[in-house]
Amino acid sequence: MTQDHQEKSPPPGFVQSHTRGPFSTHNGPFFHKVEGDQFWHGLYIAERHCNSRGRLHGGMMTTFADGLMATAVARANKITAVTISLNCDICSAADIGDWLEGTARQIGLNDGIAYVEAEAWVGGKTIFTASGVFRLLEGKAARKN
Structure with a gap:
């Protein structure tokens, strides 16, 4: 296994995402x-995702959250959306x-503006x-995933 865990298999049902932009890739x-109508994203935390203490960096958390919420909006509306505001x-x-x-869900839509909530976890x-x-x-x- 590499230090970045790239050779480690994801949990059952997860497949590697190949439709992300350059930043996410x-x-x-x-x-x-x-x-069905539900989706989840997953990531093995690697050293490059961490702060100086070896813990998941807050910036990486917001990156993950943004991807979750953008996916929820795209799946709910079948069109792409851009982030206006994000709170983590x-x-x-x-x-x-x-x-x-983690996962996310669209909780509202008004005049082309979508409102979304997300959460992510490790174990429970x-x-x-x-x-x-x-x-x-x-x-x-x-995009579909």
């Missing part, structure tokens, strides 16, 4: 799982090698919760 690898509440720490998993421990506001981009087809 650089910070991955990310994984996803879809069951850090609840606990996560360490190198931990499997970070909540690492962060997040909320966001997204503007739908008319005519921009959404």
Whole structure:
């Protein structure tokens, strides 16, 4: 296994995501799982995702939260959206090698503005919760995962 855990298999049902932009691809690898209307994203925490104390960096948490919420909006509306506002509440720490998993859901839509909530966890421990506001981009087809 490499230091970045790239050879470690994800939990059952998760597959590696290949439709992300350059920033997310650089910070991955990310994984996803879809069951009906529900989805989850996952990531093995690597050293490059951490702060100087070896704990998951808050910036990486917000990156993960943004991806979760953008996916929820895209799945709910079948079009792409951009982030207007993102708030991330850090609840606990996560360490190198931990499997970070999360999901999100759109909770409202008004005049092309979507409102979203997300959460992520390691095992049964909540690492962060997040909320966001997204503007739908008319005519921009959404990616599926």
